[in-house]
Amino acid sequence: MLGTLRKIVQEVNAAPDLKAALGIIVLRVKEAMGSQVCSVYLLDPESGRFVLMATEGLNKRAIGKVSMAPDEGLVGLVSTREEPLNLEHASEHPRYRYFAETGEERYASFLGAPIIHHRRVMGVLVIQQKERRQFDEGEEAFLVTMSAQLAGVIAHAEATGSIRGLGREGKGIQETRFLGIAGAPGAAIGTALVVLPPADLDVVPDKSVENIEAELALFEAALEAVRADMRALSKRLAGQMRKEERALFDVYLMMLDESALAGEVVKVIRTGQWAQGALRRVVSGHVRRFELMDDAYLRERASDVRDIGRRLLGYLQQAHQQALTYPDNTILVSEELTPAMLGEVPDGKLVGMVSVLGSSNSHVAILARAMGIPTVMGAVDLPYSKLDGIGLIIDGSRGEIITNPGKVLCEKYAVVIEQDRELSRGLDVLRELPCETTDGLRIPLWVNTGLLADVVRAQERGAEGVGLYRTEVPFMIKERFPSEKEQLAIYREQLQAFHPLPVTMRSLDIGGDKSLPYFPIQEENPFLGWRGIRVTLDHPEIFLLQTRAMLKSSEGLNNLRILLPMISGTRELEEALHLIQRAWNEVRDEGTDVRMPPVGVMIEVPAAVYQTRELARMVDFISVGSNDLTQYLLAVDRNNPRVADLYDYLHPAVLEALLRVVTDAHAEGRPVSICGEMAGDPAAALLLLAMGFDSLSMNATNLPRVKWMVRQISSQVARELLDKVMQLESPQAIRSTLQETLRSLGLDRLINPSAAV
Structure with missing residues (x-):
């Protein structure tokens, strides 16, 4: 059968x-x-x-x-x-x-x-x-x-x-909905423009040639053409993106270098293979190796290699891609979006993007968030190749795509999109105002950072510190482990930019959906495997070097806080604290005068929830990672569109866990913060405030929205709302109650656009 x-x-x-x-x-x-x-x-x-x-x-x-x-x-x-x-x-x-x-x-x-x-x-x-x-x-x-x-x-x-x-x-x-992964927040209405690969490497045959020099010249011409394309695209985006974000195009240029992919192709050509066949052989080999590693970051690198290969082949074939006609309100749709595709859309035309492959860690998703373009990734069920010219609505906050939307739905989303624009403009005045309730309860709003460009955005929005600096980002954009000196320079830049405000640096957190091209981790179940503190404790040389760089970078500033990820028990924490003490002693012995910074532990796995008091006694502060904690409590992979609707941080079990963590941490006299998507949700932030969290850390884009919401309500009303939702039995009922309460108070301006329609 x-x-x-x-x-x-x-x-x-x-x-x-x-x-x-x-x-x-x-x-x-x-x-x-x-x-x-x-x-x-x-x-x-x-x-x-x-x-x-x-x-x-x-x-x-x-x-x-x-x-x-x-x-x-x-x-x-x-x-x-x-x-x-x-x-x-x-x-x-x-x-x-x-x-x-x-x-x-x-x-x-x-x-x-x-x-x-x-x-x-x-x-x-x-x-x-x-x-x-x-x-x-x-x-x-x-x-x-x-x-x-x-x-x-x-x-x-x-x-x-x-x-x-x-x-x-x-x-x-008329209307059909497809689920993907939230790539960049916001909603968009427009017309699908399907971008197909410019050339198909898979069908290129092997072919022997006698005039090797002619093939080398042909390949060199193609290299120069693609290099010129990349530089031109980077220059065109200069007005929309910061220098640090445009540096992603440098990844492409590096691959075109003679010491990288281009050099390998030249070697194959010199064996007597024509340029197109040599290109196919090298690119296919790289892509196959990356994809077999079954790792999220490396899969994105495979996408980059494949895109470069297709572009080179297009020039080798002298088959320039037919000029695309970009309609007004273009929603770019492709099997695998790339940063280069994004840059080719004329100014003012692009309103949204959809990619069948890729995750929220994709280069294009990072750029989309930086540029404020609503984006949905991982839309695996979408018949993308047949959508050209069809009307779409995309919701980048929920990872939803609506094909053939009716007039009524389009009108509703149009109102929401315009209200969102007006609201964003109006929130700018909040920058210098404190985040406090109407009855005077202050709650600091911190930001999550990774790219250097995040610093400027955070300062523009009035951040009071950094609740989570993802140190793995500098590791991920290099071709090897960064040296102590290189790390020191990067960390110093972050600490100086926010001084005297606190900067919480998480120790290297790789594994799961984050890996390094030069340190691959192959596992059948990476989210339950070798990740976070488990990796760095097994490699103390990596942990010690990073900690030394952090400590040295804080000399004279003293605004560093160190955060340990994926702790599941006291033994791991004891080992990590021992290594931090050792690094501090080494740095002091070398003559660097730094005080021991506050050290905290992340509560991300259920085991840590039930050991909060024991862990709190050993550290200076507690920080909840709401994304991973929700994922592990509900056994839902947040990057899997097939179960995306089950991932909900308003699930009663998640709220119960958060309340327990705050209570237990405060019982030991330790402050507790929370970072992740939940902290950046204005409605959910009210519940977190009522629970007693001492600070919230979020994406800089969401900070003004959360501040506006907190300033409209009293702490007493927030606690009453928390008491009400803690009696409910489903996330749907909790979300509905939150929305209805905010509407009754006239505070529904910041409800998620998808909830409003």
Whole structure:
């Protein structure tokens, strides 16, 4: 059956439209299962009825005419039960309904499977047979598998609009939603422009050449052309991006250097291989090695290598990409967006981006956040190649894409987008004002930083310190471990920029979805594996060198705080504290006069939640990492779009854990802060304030919004709101209560745009 299934899937995927795909499925399934009838019923959203849309075995004149409600017939029963129905004699079932026009009275046996996509029943796939018989488990499993395949086909047809006209009234489904990963916040309405790769390296054949010098000259010309393209794109973006962010284009230029990818291609050409074949061999080798490492950061580097290879091949083939026409309000869509694609869009045209591959750590996602362009990554179910010219709404805050949006939805989002712009302009006046409630409760707002460009944005928005400086960022943009001197210079720059405000530097936190190209970590389950403090304790030479650099960088400034990630018990903390003490002694012995900085521990795993008091006694402060804590408490990978809707920091279990951490930390006299997406959510920030968190740390973009919200409410109202939501049993109920309360107080201006529509 597996071979048959594979062939059917290939044939269905090659179908030009939904009607053809349905015809292929009913024909091939009927043949594969040796039944007399195979039919597909699809849900018409306007009538709410299941309509016969394709059949082999029943009267084809019944197509589009026969229908039944969810509470009618066996098809309706399959849809409401959301599971297969296997009957030896269908007509004896109390839900059996007879349709004379189908001729189905001749068929006794019935097997139906629901067609479900993202929890939504879209239709029912049915097979029937004259003889009375029970279909066996293998046949049932085969039909369920085909139903799952058909669900994807129908969803893609909805997205591209090809399903229209198939309903009884010729209207069909207008709007379809797809989930991806939140890449850059904000919403956008526009027209999809699909960007396909300029050249296909995979189809380049090997070819021997005699004139090697001519091939080398050809390759060198292509190199210069692509280098010029990269410099021009970087220059064009100079007005929109800071120097540090444009440095991502330097990654491309480095790969074009003779000591890197370009040099390897030259070596292959000198063996007698033509330039295109040599390029394919080198690029494919690099991409394959990166992808086999199964690591998020390295997958993004594979994307960069692949993009460079395609651009070089385009020049080698002298097949310049046909000039694209960028419509107003362009939403760039591609299988794999790259920074170069972003830079090619004319000024003022780009409003949003969607990438099928990639994560929130992608270079293009980093740039999108810096430039304020709403972006969705990891939209794996999106039929991207068929979306060109189709209207889209994207929600970069929730990672949602809506294809073929209706007029009403577009109008709602347009209002929200404009309100968001006005609000952002109005929040600028808050920079010098304190973050305090109407009854005088102060709560410092700190920022999360990584890139040097984050410093300016944080200062422009009135940050009172750095709650999380991600030290892994400087490590990730280098080709080797940075030296102590290099690290010292980077850390000193951060400390000086914020002095005398505190800067909390997290020790190297790699593993999970963050890795280094020169220090690959290969694991089947990286999020539960070798990451954070586990890596650096196993490599004390890395930890000691970094700690020495941090300590030396704070000389004369004394605004450094050191934060230890992924601590799951007291033994790890004891080892880390011992190494910090050792590094401090070494630095002092060398003549550097620095005092021991405050040391804190991150509460990110459930084990640490239950040991907060023990951990707090050993350190100076506690910091909760809300992103990872939510992920581990709920067992949900936040970078996986298939379970993205289950990741919710307003889950009652998360709120209970946070309240426990604050209570236990304060019981030991230790201040406790929180960093992550939750701290930057204005509504959630009110709950954190009420719980007693001493500071909140967030993306600089969200800081004015949180400050505005805090300044509109009293601490007493915030505590009453917390008491109310702590009695609720689901994140949906909690979110709804938050929104309704804020609306009743006239404070709904900062509710997430997607919640408003």
